[in-house]
Amino acid sequence: GLMWGMIYLFPRLLDAITDPIMGFISDNTKSRWGRRRVYVLIGSIIMGVAYIFMWQLFKENSLEYNFWYFFFWSIIFYLGLTFFSVPYVAMGYEMSDDFHERTNIMAVAQWIGQWAWVIAPLFWLIMYDPEWFPSADVAARELAIWVAIPCAICAMIPALFIKSESTLNEDYEPLNLSNIGGSLTKIRDSFKEAFKIKEFRKLCLSTFFIFNAFNTVASLTFFVIVYKLFNGDAGASGVWVSLFGCLGALGTTFIVIPIVTALSKKLGKKKAFMICQSISILGYLMLYFLFIPGKPWLYILALPFFSFGIGSLFTIMMSMTADVIDIDELNTGKRREGTFGAIYWWMVKVGYAIAGALSGGIIWLVGFDSDLATIEQQGAVDGLHAFFCFFPMLGTLAAMFIMRNYDVTEKRASEIRSQLDKRKSLNNGVNTSFYGLNKLESLMSLKGKSSYLTDVKDDISLYELKSAFQKSLSSKLHGICFSPYREGQNVNQRLSGTQIDERMEVIAPYTSWIRSFSSRNGNELIPLSARSKGLKSMIGAWVSGNEAQNNLEIESLIDLAKKGQVDIAVVGNEVLLRDELPMEVIIDYLKRVKKALFNTPVGYVDAYYQFVDHPELIEICDVLLINCYPFWEGCAIGKSTAYLNEMYEMVKQVAGEKPIIITETGWPNEGSENLEAVPSMINAMKYFVNVTNWSKDKGVEIFYFSSFDESWKVHQEGDVGARWGIWDKDENFKY
Incomplete structure (x- = not known):
């Protein structure tokens, strides 16, 4: 012993x-x-x-x-x-940041792991x-x-097969002998920090009660079946001891894990946990009443219910632990999957060891003697059976009581993830005076992006692609960014009403909205021209480092809106991206326009990640106006729609109830490559078709950039700057 x-x-x-x-x-x-x-x-x-x-x-x-x-x-x-x-x-x-995908990962792992419990009991038969x-x-x-x-x-x-990035240049604790020896102090501190997180305490304690109450009586299974059902005759018990473990594991594999995964997605992880553990309590009660001598098959009826206890435990709990690790990173700035995994399983393993001692204590307490037949010790056998059914029930009830106030919901997990993404973007020190290469990668650590489900086929023929392009354009875009400047003109020249009307005539059949960028030097004529063609308008005031010019732009925008010519008023375009004004000045301008305009939505346009970095922008704006360019971040055309989708979803997570409009997105048809982003006629057409399909599929309002090629942009954006239009500089349809 x-x-x-x-x-x-x-x-x-x-x-x-x-x-x-x-x-x-x-x-x-x-x-x-x-x-x-x-x-x-x-x-x-x-x-x-x-x-x-x-x-x-x-x-x-x-x-x-x-x-x-x-x-x-x-x-x-x-x-x-x-x-x-x-x-x-x-x-x-660390495989996923997604709230539900974590559950999927743990469910698959547990599903495969359950096959060991299906197979192992069969060894009793052959040994x-x-x-x-x-x-x-x-x-x-x-x-x-x-x-x-x-x-x-x-x-x-x-x-061998899970790829991992090198950590040679990471700022980790040195792993010398003295440091590893001193790590016991750090481990103690890590334990303290981990257990300060009340959600993690709940996970550990509830797992301890459920898993170890179960394991305490699991070693009694052989004795309960043989002595309760077969009067102590192990030979007569045949396959019934093996079947208990084997069928229980099969129930977990094909019933419990799929159900708990579905419940978790539909109702949330905590509710799924509570429901599954309640079902397991019913299973333990059934085991008490269905252990009838001479009728061993009856206990099979209880096994699917009984299996919900342990079968659901680690699928949900390990997924919840991944969520809690995000909370720890938010609190401490450290990413410690190994430490948290070790602490969690420490609770399991210490309890497992204690369970072995408790099972012996139960045998001693009821006075069971394996050398005696059931008839000679009926009370002891009944005592074992009672412990076998009711001891795990007590552990389950204790765990459910502990978890009653667990509050890491999907919404809270998303908020935490958003804060972490924002912190990472700030720590990366990306220069926001230009549109950053791989900015989305730095914010979200996206790997292996694939095409979006509504994308055209990669091997689509040129004829099919042109047909798809024409169909998308003819079905009308939500909006187009209006390019008013002809060849030889630039932003310092005054525009004529005739020129604006001529260009408006070209694009009017293909869009419901237009967007302009300025309210002066002839640009103030754009909204009236749009109205004459039945179009709505998003009109901007150009804001830069010139305070006097800013005041003129803002007053002109307010005047146009009060005349009823503006459907959405925009104060500034990518000012933060160009690093031209501090946030406080931009907000003051927005407040000024909002105070003057009561019935017109007011917003500010900038790269999508500026809204993630600056929640004060979200608060002040009536509508979030984001520019999203997979091209400028060096994304390959085949992944660009999925990339755009992630840009939008990132802002959506922090937007609250504020509406979001993509105010610029597009792809050039000529010019220099930008990492994996290649300008070409085929790629420009693919991006247009894919993005319009995506916007309709997601119900997202977009303004496509741009209507016409504008040569003056070469000075700001290089050779690709002049090749973003659906129409060329002479107003001819390019595709």
Whole structure:
């Protein structure tokens, strides 16, 4: 009995102690292969080798020899498990920032993991079958090899095939011997910091109660089935002990995990947890009443309900832990998947060790003796059965009580993610005086973007593409950015009403709105021309570092709006992007226009990420007007719509109830390449068709940039600057 307790307790306690140390090491590893992969590979090899040696036990050796032999290899095996499991769990946590995708990832992992619990109980059938093996000890020695090799190979897969970025240049804690020794203090501090997060405390404690109450009685399964249902005759029990574990795992695999994943998406993670644990309580009650001697098949009816307890636990809890890690990063500025994974599983493993001791305590408490038949100790058998059903119920109820106020909803998780993205954008130190290359990448760490579902095929013929372009244009755009300047003109020259009317005549059949950028030097004639063609107008006041000119622009805009010619008033275009005015001045201008105009929506236009960086802009604007250019961020055409979608979704997450309009997006047909973004006639047409399809699919209002080519922009944007129009500089249709 003492040897059994030591074998059950000490290796698992060692595992629980070494896990946090491994978490610290994994979180701070500098390697060309990233933080996790090397340890996963090493742990896989150690576990595979140790598992084979651990079970090479022979009856002819003494009891003491076999005990110490098994004890030693158990220690090695659990050290390998620490090397493997801590970075492996962390890899799962850091795979996604998405609230629901995290649940999907954990559900898939748990689904695959459940197959071990389906298969393992079947070993009971073959180990004692003389047609398979001459004895159980021979079976253990041979099966250990056949189990260890494929499991070790499978365990290596994350190390070999999950790509990770190099961490050689990261600012991590040094991993020298003295620092690792001193890491125990850091680990203690990490524990304290982690447990300051009340949501994480709830996750750990509720998992502790559910999982370990279950494991306390799990080792009693054999005795309850054999003695309650078969009067102590193990031979007569046949397959029923194996079926209990096997069918329970199958229920988890094909019923519980799909249901809990769906419930989590529909109702939220907390509600899904509460519902699943309530179902498990019903299952435990059914097990109490359906354990009837002579009718073992009845307990099968309870297994699908019973399986909801453990079956749903780790799918939901590990997904919730990933959400909590975001809270920790917001609080501390550190990204510590390894540490949190280690702490969470420390709670599980310490409890697992305690569960082994408690199961022995229950057997002692009820006075059960495996050498006696049921009829001689009916009370003890009934006591085991009662503990088997009601002890996990108590643990489940305690966990549900703890989780009753858990409040990390999808909305809160999105808000936290948004704040982290904003912080990362500020820390990246991107120069906002120009449209940043890969800005979206720096904000959201997007990898592997693919095409959007409404995109045209990559191999579409030129004829089909031209037809799709014409169809998209003929069905009318929401809006077009109006380009008033002809060849040889620039922004300092005054425009004539005739010129504006001629250009308005060209674009009017293809749009419902136009957007202008200034309210002076002839631009004030644009809204009246648009009205004459039945178009609505978004009219801008050009704002720069020239205060006198700004005042003239703003007064002209106010005058036009009061005449009823402006549907949306815009104060400034990409002023922050050009770094021409401080935020306070822009807000003062906006307040001035809003005070003058009561019935006209007022907004400010800038690159999408400026609204993420500056929540005060969101507060002051009636409508959020964002410019989104996958081209200027170096995005390939095949991924550009998905890229645009992420730009829009990023602002949507911080917009609250404010409407969002994309005021500029487009693609040039000629000019220099910008990383993976290639100007060409084909790409410009594809982008136009894909974006118009996307806007209709998402219900997003966009102003396409631009109506006409304007040569003067070469001086500001290089050779591509003059090639953004749907029509050329002479007002001829380009496509």
